[in-house]
Amino acid sequence: MFTGIIETLGSITNLIKDQDNIHLTIKSNFTHELKIDQSVAHNGVCLTVVDINNDEYTVTAIKETLDKTNIGSLSKSDFVNLERGMKLGDRLDGHIVQGHVDQTATCVNIKKENGSTIFTFNYDPKNKNITIEKGSITVSGVSLTVVNSKQNEFSVAIIPYTIENTTFKYIKKGDIVNLEFDVIGKYVSRLTNL
Structure with a gap:
């Protein structure tokens, strides 16, 4: 975990x-x-x-x-x-991440804003994974909050600290990243599709 x-x-x-x-x-x-x-x-x-x-x-x-x-x-x-892996008793500063990548996505846009950078990713719909506005997503291991959730596409706003201390500083348009969708959202999605 x-x-x-x-x-x-x-x-x-x-x-x-x-x-x-x-x-x-x-x-x-x-x-x-x-x-x-x-x-x-x-x-x-x-x-x-x-x-x-x-x-x-x-x-x-x-x-x-x-x-x-x-x-x-x-x-x-x-x-x-x-x-x-996290230690029992530690603070959960990000969100629950299993380390089981659901699928990959392609970076389709990078836009600098005042104090942050917006990265937009597109992913294949065949696995029926979903994001929700202000929900959690893991992009190449980084716990992030979804902004601008669309069908098979979402964005994340990255602060300068995160860019400097992760591989986000190397991501370019067209690069492939790993996605792990929120585990709670996956269970809810599965239950509603039964």
């Missing part, structure tokens, strides 16, 4: 293809606090630590993960948003 509050950026130092899987090695400033079998969210994707070597650790992404997220499109030297 995660909150969508990014702790740090990690840098990919190595990628190794192994049959249908990819082993990603990441350099991070909290590697020394990790242990084997620990879950870490990478751009919102929960992956298990399988190896630790000095300030680098390795995780494995299986075919299912590669098919449903942007993890397979990452390259050496790319940065990823990192968050360790």
Whole structure:
């Protein structure tokens, strides 16, 4: 379980293809606090630590993960948003995030405003995921509030701090991001479609 509050950026130092899987090695400033079998969210994707070597650790992404997220499109030297699992008793500063990406979306617009930047994303309707105005959404692991919710499209307003401390500073129009829709909204949607 995660909150969508990014702790740090990690840098990919190595990628190794192994049959249908990819082993990603990441350099991070909290590697020394990790242990084997620990879950870490990478751009919102929960992956298990399988190896630790000095300030680098390795995780494995299986075919299912590669098919449903942007993890397979990452390259050496790319940065990823990192968050360790939440501790019981901690404040829930973001929202409930499972680390299970529902689908990807494409950035279709970036607009600077007075003190914030509006990012607009379009996603495929086939999975019947929805957003609601002022509801929660996780974009590449970042807990955000939806603005301008439309069918298969939504925007988020990003403050300068979030841009500076997440991969939002690298997102360009046309880039693919990971989406995890609000878990409560998913259950409500499922119940109303029965």
